[in-house]
Structures are given as structure tokens and as C-alpha cells.
């Protein structure tokens with residue numbers, strides 16, 4: 001019995017333990033299940049969230065895609081329409097601009113003709129006997145007329161450029177001659193404001209290049225005129241430099257610098273815009289149309305150059321640009337010939353003994369210089385001091401070459417040449433013009449007067465050799 | 474056979490292990506464990522870990538659909554498995570199957586099979602967890618992976634020093650008054666708990682894991698204050714080695730077992746009841762071929 005009781009007691013104990021275990025496990029499992037439930041719930045929520053999110057995204061996508069397509073096509077329509085409108089407007093604007101420029105060009109021309117007439121008459125009037133008051137009136141009239149003409153010329157040029165009517169000419173030019181001419185032209189204006197004009201010219205520049213003399217002159221006049229306008233009691237320097245010397249083309253750097261009032265930094269960019277001088281007020285103060293620099297810029301661009309300016313308020317300004325010039329084909333030939341010159345020189349030296357030269361030149365120093373050069377080339381040199389002496393000399397002797405100065409007292413070179421041509425054997429006579437102020441057109445005048453060739457002064461040795469070589473052939 | 478002249482060191486074994494397929498264990502265990510410890514972790518995190526190991530994923534699904542759980546519907550995804558079986562079940566399943574891979578090879582020594590070691594590890598893990606849950610009303614989240622890995626050092630010794638490991642078992646069989654780990658110390662200069670410690674440290678598992686494995690024979694040397702884990706692991710391990718699934722039995726540490734029980738306020742009878750039930754489940758798994 002006792003044993004059975006013990007066994008029962010034992011079993012009871014075990015059952016108690018097992019109950020405890022099950023209870024404990026239940027609570028742990030409950031906890032676990034709670035956790036699982038939370039987990040599942042969060043998973044479900046996540047899923048639901050994800051689903052509704054997906055749904056939203058899907059809807060959004062459908063919406064946005066359709067919307068976008070519509071938007072884009074609408075935009076495209078609008079763009080096409082506006083583009084068409086813009087094209088039309090642009091065309092109109094271009095036509096209007098051309099028409100306007102053409103009108104201006106024509107108008108300016110129309111105005112210029114009578115104005116020239118007025119000025120001519122005013123000049124004539126000034127020559128007549130006038131009292132002091134009348135003379136003053138006429139001079140004021142001429143001055144006003146001249147500035148009006150200047151303005152009209154600017155407008156004319158500008159309109160021509162705008163209308164695409166301005167063509168750049170391609171003729172043989174001598175940059176140095178042009179530069180000197182411009183400086184001489186501007187000298188009186190510079191003097192008025194106590195400015196010193198200076199030219200720095202690079203000797204590496206070939207003397208005959210292909211370009212537009214009128215426009216280059218205009219550019220230089222504009223820039224120097226501008227410099228003078230804004231400089232008082234200072235210096236204006238024109239420098240022309242050849243950038244590289246190993247090429248057929250001459251790449252020339254033009255610089256016009258002054259010691260004037262300069263341009264404020266914020267205005268440097270605007271300076272080339274039409275109708276803009278530094279400030280609206282400077283136009284009134286310094287005069288001019290405000291077109292000068294704009295024209296200059298456009299002219300340079302027409303020649304494939306680009307103008308720039310470096311300036312600082314109060315410290316002057318420097319305008320610079322680079323233009324490329326082809327060497328004149330004549331120069332090229334000369335260059336070729338120059339290579340042969342070394343060999344030919346000997347022949348020349350021999351033949352030169354028979355070269356007789358009449359040098360017609362009124363300036364004693366020039367006489368000496370030219371004579372020396374010619375004699376070094378074994379020429380026999382005779383000298384005439386003016387045209388009349390030259391004609392007389394020609395009647396007595398025959399010469400291989402006559403070097404004829406153009407401007408001379410008593411009888412100038414043109415008249416002398418014309419006279420010689422009419423004389424016996426005068427037609428065959430080789431006459432080479434020597435000219436100092438080789439303004440454009442000088443050459444034409446020389447050739448028209450019957451001269452065969454044309455040499456710019458101061459006379460260069462190489463030029464003489466070239467001519468001597470050419471007659472030897 | 475080429476023999477290493479120099480006696481093998483723990484470091485040698487760790488390096489060798491890291492160059493073998495055993496090394497993948499560390500990463501998975503660490504990841505699964507991290508999910509348990511991170512309060513913000515969710516079922517989807519466990520899902521991600523399992524799904525990034527496709528063979529493991531397949532195994533987990535196969536097991537979830539096995540007769541053990543007798544589900545009425547087929548489980549088709551890890552998420553589904555977590556919903557149906559519960560988070561902890563899937564976690565344990567994943568750990569079992571992953572750690573079991575390492576033990577699942579046909580190595581048969583004269584005295585033991587690698588599979589026996591795995592059965593032992595699984596039994597210790599389940600016993601420890603059940604003790605925690607049934608007696609201490611605690612979750613048992615942490616102890617499960619630690620218990621699964623507690624004898625990993627033995628695997629390493631067996632894998633890379635099979636002759637010496639067999640020698641250990643031979644000596645043990647001849648004189649079972651000796652402790653198995655003392656023979657290991659004589660032959661290798663260290664025992665499998667030291668190897669396990671080094672390996673878990675190398676795998677950057679949490680310090681209390683490393684500690685529990687290091688002192689699973691001597692819980693009183695544990696360096697983690699107030700942790701019950703080393704004691705429960707020791708108690709479960711002792712019971713298994715003593716009368717449960719084992720590949721050798723412990724002698725002469727019964728007094729330590731009693732001390733450990735006392736420390737946790739546990740009663741041997743109640744613990745043994747839990748252990749016996751647990752082992753029945755393990756034997757059943759073995760019969761059904763579901764140990765791996």
C-alpha cells in the first residue's frame with residue numbers, strides 16, 4: 001500500500017511538474033504567438049500598404065503617362081505654331097530691316113548730293129569779298145555743313161553695311177602709304193587738341209598687299225578721330241605690326257592707342273554698339289553720330305577681323321585688330337625673282353654699265369639718296385631738278401629709265417611725262433613715277449598720265465633692283 | 474600521408490576552417506541571430522536571410538511541408554512558412570538545416586559518426602531551449618544557435634586532424650575515467666571548446682555566444698556576468714552526454730551539474746523530465762530521417 005501511495009505521490013509530483021511545464025510553455029508560446037501575430041499583422045499591413053501604394057503608383061503612372069503624352073503633344077503643337085509665327089516674324093523683320101536700310105542708304109545719298117552742292121557754293125562764297133561778320137557766317141555755315149556731311153556719310157555707310165550693300169574691294173595697296181596719309185589727314189585735328197600723332201610701322205610688312213584702301217583708311221580715320229576726340233594734350237599712336245613673317249599672307253596687328261580719358265570697364269563691351277558712345281551725354285559733349293565705332297567694327301568684320309579694346313577709365317584706350325592681307329601677286333613674282341636676283345645681280349652689274357638713268361627730283365636729299373642707290377647698281381645717273389629740265393634732258397639724250405617725281409615746281413611729273421610722250425621716241429621711254437603721298441588714286445593718276453611704273457618714296461634699294469632687273473629682261 | 478611536423482595550433486585550424494565550406498556557417502548564424510536581437514527586425518528580414526541562401530531556402534520549404542507539421546495547405550514561400558509555422562519555428566528550422574549541413578557527411582570513425590555529433594548538438598539545443606521555456610519561462614532565442622554550435626570544435630578537429638581525433642576517442646574508450654576534453658588537451662594541447670571559442674570569435678559572433686561555447690564544460694568560468702546561458706548549456710550538454718544523444722559520455726562532473734542546477738534554482742527531476750521528452754522528439758526525427 002505504502003509503495004502504491006509512494007508511486008501515486010511520485011506520479012502526482014510528475015504531473016504537477018508537467019502541468020507547470022505546459023503552463024510555462026503556454027505562456028511562452030502565447031508570447032511567441034503574439035509576436036508572430038504582430039509580425040503577421042505588420043506583414044499584412046506592409047502588403048496592404050504596398051498594394052495600395054502599387055495601386056496608387058499604377059494609377060498615377062497611367063494618369064501621368066497619358067497626361068504627359070497629351071501635354072507633350074500639346075506643347076509640340078504650340079511650339080510648331082510659335083515656330084511658324086516666329087519664322088514669319090523673322091522674315092518680316094529681315095525684310096523690314098533691309099527695306100529700312102535701303103531707304104536710309106538711298107535717303108543719305110539723296111541728301112548728300114544737294115549738301116555737297118551747298119558746301120561747294122559756300123566755299124565759293126567764302127572766296128568772295130565779304131565783311132568780317134559775313135565771313136564768320138559763311139565759315140560757320142561751312143563748318144556746320146561739313147559736320148552734317150560727316151554724319152550723313154556715317155549713316156550712309158552704316159545703312160550700306162546693314163543692307164549688305166557694302167562690298168570690300170580687293171586691289172593692290174601699300175599699308176604704309178595709307179597709314180601716312182591718314183596721319184597727315186588727321187594732323188590738323190590732332191593739333192587742335194594739342195595731341196601728338198605718331199606712327200610705328202613694322203618694316204617686315206610687304207609693301208604691296210591686296211585689300212580695300214578706302215575702308216582701311218576709313219577704319220584708321222575713325223579710330224584715330226575717336227582717339228583725338230577723347231584725348232587732349234596727349235599722344236595718339238598708330239602701330240602696325242606684322243605678326244608672322246614666314247607666310248605669303250601678311251597678318252597685320254593694328255593698334256590705335258591714346259592717352260585720353262579712357263573707357264569705364266562696364267562700358268567697354270557697349271562701346272561698339274551703334275549710337276553708343278560711352279554715355280548718352282558723351283555724344284553731346286564730344287560730338288559725332290555714335291556710329292563711327294560701330295561702323296569700324298563692322299568694316300573690320302567684313303574683312304574677317306575682330307576689333308577689341310583695352311581701356312581703363314582715366315588711363316587711355318587701345319583699340320586693336322588683326323587683318324590678314326594676301327601679298328600682291330606682283331610681290332610674289334618679285335619674291336620669286338628675288339631668289340634669282342643673286343645670280344642675275346652679276347649680269348645686272350655687267351649690263352648695268354649700259355643702263356642710263358635720268359633722275360627727275362626736286363628735293364636735293366632725295367636726289368642724293370636715289371643717285372647713290374642707282375650708282376651702286378652701276379647705273380649712269382643724270383639729274384633733272386624739275387619737269388622742264390627733264391623734258392630738255394630727254395630731247396638731248398636717250399635714257400634707259402627716267403625716274404620721275406610727281407610733285408615738282410616749274411613743271412610737275414605728270415605734265416613732264418605727258419610732254420615727253422608727245423616727243424619723238426617718247427612713247428617708248430620707260431618712265432617710273434616716284435611719289436611720296438601715295439593716296440589711293442595716285443597710282444591711277446600716274447598711269448593715266450602715261451607713266452609705266454610706280455615707286456613709293458622713300459625709295460628702297462630692293463624696289464630699284466627689281467625695276468632694273470625687269471628692264472634687263 | 475603528409476604530416477605536419479609542427480604541432481597544429483588553434484590558429485591553424487581556424488584558418489583551415491575558414492578556407493572550407495564550414496566557414497559559411499558563421500555568416501548565416503550571425504545574420505539569423507541579429508534578427509532575433511534587433512527589436513526592429515521583422516519576419517521579412519528572416520525571410521531575406523533564408524532566401525539569399527537558395528539551397529537553405531529549398532530545404533526549409535521542404536521541411537515545412539513535411540509530415541512533422543502536418544499542414545493542410547502547401548507552404549510555398551518563406552513568408553508563408555513564417556505565417557503558418559511561426560517566426561521562431563522557421564528560424565530554428567533554418568538554423569538546424571544550415572548548421573546541420575556541416576555535420577551531414579558520411580565520415581565514420583571506428584567509434585563515432587559525424588551524424589551522432591549532430592544528433593547530440595540538436596538534442597542539446599532543443600533541451601536547452603525547452604529548459605529555458607518550460608522552467609524559466611524565457612524565450613530561448615539566444616541559446617538555440619549557441620547550443621547548436623557548442624561542439625563545433627569537435628567537427629573541426631575531426632575534419633582537419635582525423636587521426637588524432639580518433640586517437641582521442643580510442644584513449645577515451647580504454648580509460649573512461651578520463652574526461653574527453655582532457656585527452657584532447659594532451660593530444661592537441663587544447664580542447665574542442667577552445668577551438669569553438671576561437672572559431673566563433675573569428676566569425677564575429679556575439680561575445681556571449683563565444684563565452685558560452687568556450688565554457689560549456691566549465692560554466693563557472695564564464696566571463697559574462699549574470700548570464701544563465703552557459704549554465705543551461707552545460708546542464709543540457711551534461712544530460713545529453715550522460716544519458717541522451719551523445720557520441721561519448723561525461724564522467725565525474727555530476728557535482729558540477731548539481732551546482733549549476735542549484736545556481737539556477739532548478740530541480741534535477743523536472744529537468745530530466747524535459748530532457749527525456751525532448752530526446753523522444755529527437756529520436757522520432759531521426760527515425761523519420763529528418764535530422765538534416
Ligand SMILES: [Fe+2]
Nearest residue numbers: 623624689690
Ligand atoms: Fe563539448
Ligand SMILES: [Fe+2]
Nearest residue numbers: 623624710714
Ligand atoms: Fe557536447
